[in-house]
Amino acid sequence: MDNKLDRLQSKLGHQFQKEELLVRAITHRSAGSKHNERLEFLGDSILSMVIAEALFCRFPDVSEGDMSRMRATLVREKTLAELAREFELGDYLILGPGELKSGGFRRESILADAVEAIIGAIYMDCQMDRTRDLLLSWYAERLEQIRPGVEQKDPKTRLQELLQGQRKPLPTYVVLKVKGEAHNQEFTVQCEVEGLPTEIIGIGSSRRKAEQSAAERALERLL
């Protein structure tokens, strides 16, 4: 276990003085009472603050609305789950038997929550300045790339606006397939755009998510 934790700490870029904090941060509530939800609460607020400050300094002329949208993009579940995958966090999560069986180590919400909990744990381990530096290093590329305005719109909106700007017809979305039981469905949606081949497919746990995913792929082809 210790060796494994060392690998995770090296990926995170932080060697814990109190390793029990890290263990707690990667323990999902399904695995027992010493789970990571309190640390997640703390870490969420620290991340929000550090990102707010970074955006405030980086974009001196941008409105609070745009800062707020950029922050939402940077701290949303999807982004945190991406970070988790960069850390290969799924390999380290401590899950209860039910979550283990159902693949909880791949679930975006569990991964994202664990990243927030790790942030809380790092903060408890070494206070603000070090935590801020570390978070800024995790986010360096994303902060470099983010821009106020357009990027914060969702893919369907962006696709629609792009096509409107080119005076093309709006895209249509067709549900091709729904599989799975009611609480665990998978939607397959096709996005049809004039001038693009018709195989643009999105998959997601809701119709809306599948459509967004398809729109994102359409945008990739068009931009």
Next chain:
Amino acid sequence: MDNKLDRLQSKLGHQFQKEELLVRAITHRSAGSKHNERLEFLGDSILSMVIAEALFCRFPDVSEGDMSRMRATLVREKTLAELAREFELGDYLILGPGELKSGGFRRESILADAVEAIIGAIYMDCQMDRTRDLLLSWYAERLEQIRPGVEQKDPKTRLQELLQGQRKPLPTYVVLKVKGEAHNQEFTVQCEVEGLPTEIIGIGSSRRKAEQSAAERALERLL
């Protein structure tokens, strides 16, 4: 002006090195383009984080849900407006002519936003440790008094539970009056509780708010 700003700084407990930050923080958007909304965005996130940390340390055994509810109570508009009134912030706000005429210096949302902006300004003036200490001093009594659980429930829920506990009939709410135009209405609601005189009135910008306000007054009489 300077003398006036000194009085405000002494009430806040912070002498600004860069006084222009304070001026910006008390400038409402109605007064011009150098307004306080960016600082408000920053201050909001700092306050959330400092309160999260304080609750995390103060209540080592409380769930994230309870911490989250306590924080919501401590950082909501109503609480921030109370702080603003303790600082007599309304006397210092810089408002545009329209807001001045319509009494903007008394409006809770404007007062609360300015408190958040002042927190952002203090942070920009002196960084985290000092800002945290100051916020904890502003909140000392409220943090001392807050408890997980019951206080976080809204007044209508608390009133209902109180009456149920006494095996009394549930309260009824009657809208007595609605005035104003669609986007700016004022509701007057009466709350009828067995054993209490019938003049318990709440006023609010929505029916729900007016009912909550009436329930709060009923609770004050009953507790």
